[in-house]
Amino acid sequence: MITIIAAAAENNALGKDNQMIWHLPDDFKRFRQLTTGHYIIMGRKTFESLPKLLPNRTHVVITRQKDYSVPDGVLIAGSLEEAIKISPQNESIFIIGGGEIYKQSLPIADTIELTRVQTSPHADAFFPEINPDQWQLTFEEFHPKDEKHAFDFSFLTYKKTS
Template identity: 50%
Template sequence: MQLILIAAKAKNNVIGKDNQLIWKLSADLKRFKNLTSGHYILMGRKTYESLGKPLPNRTHIIVSRNPDFSVPEGHYAFSSVEEAFIFCNKVGVEKLYIIGGGQIYGETLNLCDRLEITDVEASPDGDTFFPEIDSKIWLETGREDHPADERNEYPFSFVTYEKITKP
């Protein structure tokens, strides 16, 4: 199973505040939808709650240490990231997208095979951060730069990283 992490982060590594996203970037939402549609997506309980309801056309895998946490039919909750990976392997998932938030990125970053990062040219206040991307482990293999416009409030770049060495 391939593990692909997808995140949008600011120059100061901020990714969220008050359990919400902190920018309006329509191109980023579109790319997220294009990459993840039809796939399994793994997230922490807080990110799941920030969505409000499951995203269409994706199977949600949510991790929570609360044994009473439940999810709608067709989606799955696990009490550890390891259990979630075991389940996904068992049901034959080929690509698992790891979609956040901060805790889950911190726990899984260096287990991933590829990172699909949106670098946002801003340094907003926030309470949730993306971990450092270690250049000894990750090689930038693709980059697309975009200016701000009426639908995207900051300039941003879509950056792909592939793992070059095991941590």
């Protein structure tokens, strides 16, 4: 199963200057719970934006750079198709970004785990539009802003309809 996991604003903003735009601890917890123990596929810029390797996950980095250097245990792929081929076929695989990788993944993904952040900031990376003819919202959980979260947000789960 291929799952796209992302946090995107109402205007589909993902980030700016290779950084996240918000800090939502509950979103980080959900991300960790869902992805721990699995392969996580990402573009090179997303990989470079991580503060460190995420524990208990196998990182697969998509890059066209032939001599791209990564730490031991990190896998390199030249395309999304190659990244999926080198991931276990009988396990859940998570696509964690960025915008272009999400766009390429939509046609082949089974599930989208989206944190919809109630803001519309300026950004330079965006999540693709979710076509309601192809995706059905199956779960929604609202979280109001509080002392740890500057924005209201909702956890949304979409399943492919076809």
